[in-house]
Amino acid sequence: MTRSSFAELEGQLHQDLLYGYNKIPRPIKNSTDVLTVNLGASLIRIIDVDEKNQILTTNLWLEMQWNDSKLTWDPSKYGGITTLHIPSDQIWTPDLVLYNKCELYYVVTGKDVIKIGQILLMDLANSFPYSAAGDPDITIFTDALVAYDGRVLWQPPAIYKSFCPIDVTWFPYDSQHCEMKFGAWSYTGYYVDLKQLPQDQVMNGIDKYGQDVETMKIGMDLSFFYQSAEWDLLSLSSARHSVFYISCCGPEKYVDITYYFVLHRKTLFFTCNLIVPCFLISLLTTIVFYLTDHKITFSISILVMLTVFFLVLIDIIPPTSLVIPMFGRYLITTMILVSLSTVISVITVNFRFRSGSTYRMSPWIRKLFLHFLPKILFMERNKPKRKTETSKNKLVDVVSLVRQRILPNELYCFTMQENDKDLIHQHHYLNDFERSLSYKRNSVSKLLQQIRFIADHFRINEEEAEISDEWIFAAMILDRLFLIIFSVLNVGTFLILLEAPSIYDTRSPMNITHTTKPLGQGSFTLPTTDYFN
Template identity: 35%
Template structure:
């Protein structure tokens, strides 16, 4: 028991002495490194030489794309790497310490003043001041994470089939190119782009490319170069949501407006159907106006699509009223002039391959197969009847009165037949207008949809 107790006490003493040695070594290392160190001085051996600072961006997530305010928000990490010759040591002299960390919130060592030029954050630099990792070789790595909000020119012309290319411009705020040589930290395979190894997929936007480019600018005020590293975020909007919730329903509603021309006017619900469809299109258009930003620079593609749909439905309401007006015309109120008869009863039926019972259309002319002129009846009073007999004279007077009444009855029925034929002509003219509108609106909608879809940069994303 005594022997085991002695061993435990010795072990605790040895461990405590090692911890004390490690703490002392680290304290001594910090003291030696910061002795005579000036954080305002660029860490270069020759002040005429620029300090190379490598930058890399790790994209984590696309948080928001605000088309109205032209601002994009992303969650990202920034990695800065440079060499500080004053922060080198031999690990074996300091208890084998390979690396140490300096707090980023304090000014113990020099840090580059690289900022996002097109930042839209309230405090401009929205990164978290993380620790600076320093290796015994003198290499300093600083990886501050943060939510980057930057200005981007967003073009909604092809909404919702749009692509957006946003630029993030990083550069030193006060140093020129002869003081800080800002470079892109390449990947292991040599490509210059953002690191997407930890990227979280966004439900609305698809990342197409994240290229990086080093740009050196010269200004009239200063002869020195000013290098910047520009990251280009190319994103594409996913159209599945808009397709199933806006485009397909509006397309079906437009097709219903076309089918409304096949609805018989006698049903009495033709105009009600067209007005209901128009209200549905207006409702969808109000939804689109809420989704798209209020801008006058460009009209969104989906807005053009809904405008075409509303134009078709509005025109269908107008032509439905015209069809109903033609269908319920009668001989007592309207008379068909020769031009209307020629167009609506002869030319258009022949052009639209329509058929009418009792009529035949040949080369834009109509032949009435039922119009057979009846023979003029012989007047029975024209016969040479004896007139000197009283009985014959009474019969002739009786027959004359009967003949007069029969002529009135025949004239009445002839007028009824004439009026019915005129009304039938008006109804057939309404059918012709319905058929013409059906074909014209179908062709217009098909061409409009194809033109809009073919002009879009992409359909499915």
């Protein structure tokens, strides 16, 4: 058979099969027959996990197998052709949809795809002719492979955006559990049944509601999976459910196949860009108590930096009020510590710059900061020699000098007068001496008063300086005390990050180095006897 004749036969077969073909009704012989669709999927890539909008974006290669009773032929009449590629939009395809989808809808008109926004599927049916495939996420409708006995294999690629409830309790050391639930949207389980591929890996079990389920440990093919730079795939199982939606659909069951993802976040990025910088910034709160100047400015700067980190966290996580993320708890605790350090810095600065002329230490403060706490903190105050005693000694020396130098001279003059043989003028000298002595005594008295005033001034200044030194020492005690306390608290707050269970999770990511493909490897797995008698 030449190529031209083969192409003519294939074209003729295509025309004969689709002549009068109606892709709307189910391709079955009897109305009571149940059409079984085998469903499998290959996970190609985890594109994104949007924590803020709680959306999981994945790239899948679906594989669907069913039997179309209207697409059968005798290979001997068409040159031995046993398979034929037919565009999927020209034949009946299952109306499989992702139940928990979070994406804009698409309308398929022939070969074109029109993005129209988030509207109801029932509105689409009234406005646009769309493919019976029904799944708006399949934007490229590939050809279906049809066998001569009616078996159909369709493997469309798709990008799905599914809703995934994000648990931010242990962010950024978190694990997420996401689901992708596929099922026929309009057909109940009595019309279209879903089975998992391959059937030899299916295990029967019972779910938490006591219903029979068919599960697979490895629910998707991982042969072509590209590992994510942000997430590790810990497990990917699947289960087939038969669910009754009594509230909307009556007593009819709907069959779905649900894929369960367990994703563990790779922590290197957030550890290097969030955890380590924030921890280093929190350590700066202890350095505040080493500073003597600009303590308050430094504390406020740290508080501003932590606020920036908090804004970054708000931009990442979903706006939920159910739980505070672990990193959020760490940030809040650190911000509280920084705020407390600012308040303590204000008190310390107030102590350090207190004047002895305006502030006097109360007995309990003196006992606490000058006697009790220094012993506990192993701090000793160097007590300077009291200068007031020196001032008093100097004052005594000055008075003695006056008495020794002035009064003896006057007495000496008076003695000389007494030894004089001429006693005529004795009375005169005595009167002059008394007047001179009285005058000089007044001068000496005034001089001594001035000396006492100067000495008292220096004594008061020395006492005030000593009191100021005591306040400075009390400020040093506060700095040393809270340096130790905040060092312990910073280590304690870091322990918050060690509470995450995923840190102690020893499970390894799924091994994708070997082929784990659970699909039909491009071959048909449905026996024709299941559909044709």
